[in-house]
Amino acid sequence: AARRGAGATASSDAGYFGGGYSGGPYWSRTDKLTFSNDTTAEVPSAALSVTRYAMAATSSSTAGYFAGGWSPGALSLVDKLTFSDDTTAAVPSAALSDTPRFFGATGDLTAGYFGGGFQGSAISTMDKVTFSTDTRSTVPGAALSSIRYRHNSAGNGDAGYFGGGKNPGLTPGFVTTMDKLTFSNDTTAEVPGAAISDDRYVFAATGNTTAGYFGGGLGPGPNAFSTVDRVTYSTDTTAQIPGASLSSIRSQMAATGNSATGYFGGGNSPSGIRSIMDKLTYSTETTAHVPGANLNTTR
Numbered sequence: 001a002a003r004r005g006a007g008a009t010a011s012s013d014a015g016y017f018g019g020g021y022s023g024g025p026y027w028s029r030t031d032k033l034t035f036s037n038d039t040t041a042e043v044p045s046a047a048l049s050v051t052r053y054a055m056a057a058t059s060s061s062t063a064g065y066f067a068g069g070w071s072p073g074a075l076s077l078v079d080k081l082t083f084s085d086d087t088t089a090a091v092p093s094a095a096l097s098d099t100p101r102f103f104g105a106t107g108d109l110t111a112g113y114f115g116g117g118f119q120g121s122a123i124s125t126m127d128k129v130t131f132s133t134d135t136r137s138t139v140p141g142a143a144l145s146s147i148r149y150r151h152n153s154a155g156n157g158d159a160g161y162f163g164g165g166k167n168p169g170l171t172p173g174f175v176t177t178m179d180k181l182t183f184s185n186d187t188t189a190e191v192p193g194a195a196i197s198d199d200r201y202v203f204a205a206t207g208n209t210t211a212g213y214f215g216g217g218l219g220p221g222p223n224a225f226s227t228v229d230r231v232t233y234s235t236d237t238t239a240q241i242p243g244a245s246l247s248s249i250r251s252q253m254a255a256t257g258n259s260a261t262g263y264f265g266g267g268n269s270p271s272g273i274r275s276i277m278d279k280l281t282y283s284t285e286t287t288a289h290v291p292g293a294n295l296n297t298t299r
Contacts, residue, residue, distance in 0.1 A: 005059055007056075008254035009065070010064070010256040011061075014035060016033070016043075018046070018088075019066065022273055022298055022299050023052070026053055032086065033243070033256070033263060035106065036123045043086045045087050048088060049089065051071060055068050058106055058107045060112070063082050063131070065080055065081075066088075067105065068099065068114065074100075074119055077096075084240060093133075095136060096136060097125060100125070100128075102150045103116045103117030106161070106162065107129075107183075110130065110131045110132070111129060111130050113139075114128075114129070115127075115179075116147070116162065121147075121168070122167065132153075141188070145188065145190040149165055149166055150202045151165025151166075153205055154205040154213070155212065157183075158183060159181055159182050161178055161212055162179045162216065163178045163214055171178070172199075174219055176197070177190055178195050179285055180189050197229050198219055200227075203215055204255035204267075205255055206262035206280075208259045208262075210232070210234065212231040213228050213255075214229045216253060217251050224251060226250065228240070228287065233296045243284075250274060251269075253266045253267030261281055262276070262280040263277055263279055264277070264287075275295040275296070277289070277290055277293035278290070
């Protein structure tokens with residue numbers, strides 16, 4: 001199942017929210033959300049190797065990978081969080097080819113894919129980190145269909161989906177574009193039927209093997225969203241799911257989950273930076289705030 005979101009990743013038992021920004025300090029801290037009881041606790045041994053935010057994260061069955069971001073200063077750094085002992089260490093051999101921030105990540109059980117982002121200008125680059133060797137390669141055929149950043153991604157064992165974001169080459173620059181990355185041949189193509197329902201960016205995404213859920217975000221002008229869109233993988237179509245809307249308007253959060261539920265944590269809102277955690281139950285497509293799972297800091 002896909003368990004993807006910028007700054008968050010997951011094992012089968014728990015989700016991990018790493019790094020972030022609180023309007024002043026940058027964080028290296030990592031919070032662990034235990035799915036069985038919806039509680040969150042900081043895990044000092046799993047802290048990122050440097051303070052940073054605006055990164056992307058994905059995972060294998062045994063480890064999570066946090067990549068890129070801003071420290072301050074742009075980074076190509078990849079940190080590996082080993083689930084068995086909740087420890088994190090930098091992996092130089094997996095470093096990204098660029099120094100992106102505000103980008104997306106997804107993957108299958110063999111590799112993670114990190115696409116697009118901003119590094120002084122928007123890029124469409126796709127980097128692939130092979131989990132068995134912790135090495136990175138750039139995959140030109142998998143590049144996004146256009147340059148963009150502040151998008152996000154979800155996926156299953158067959159394909160990853162990169163949706164929304166900003167393209168500074170367009171007017172007004174906000175896009176609904178959904179790109180599909182097919183893992184078996186490392187190629188990416190736009191799928192118009194799966195486009196996001198609104199022009200928006202800085203949202204979060206997670207999902208299971210059948211669908212991805214893209215929640216929250218900002219749009220042109222003063223528009224902010226609690227909206228959740230569902231991308232159905234079997235048909236490559238997207239629909240807005242009113243019952244799954246977040247409990248409040250939020251952007252710049254992270255998301256993770258397991259095969260039954262997705263979690264959207266932290267973010268920014270009209271009332272300020274939040275620690276709030278919302279839980280989306282896939283079987284009913286309903287979302288509710290779970291206070292016991294809130295992050296340990298606003299970020």
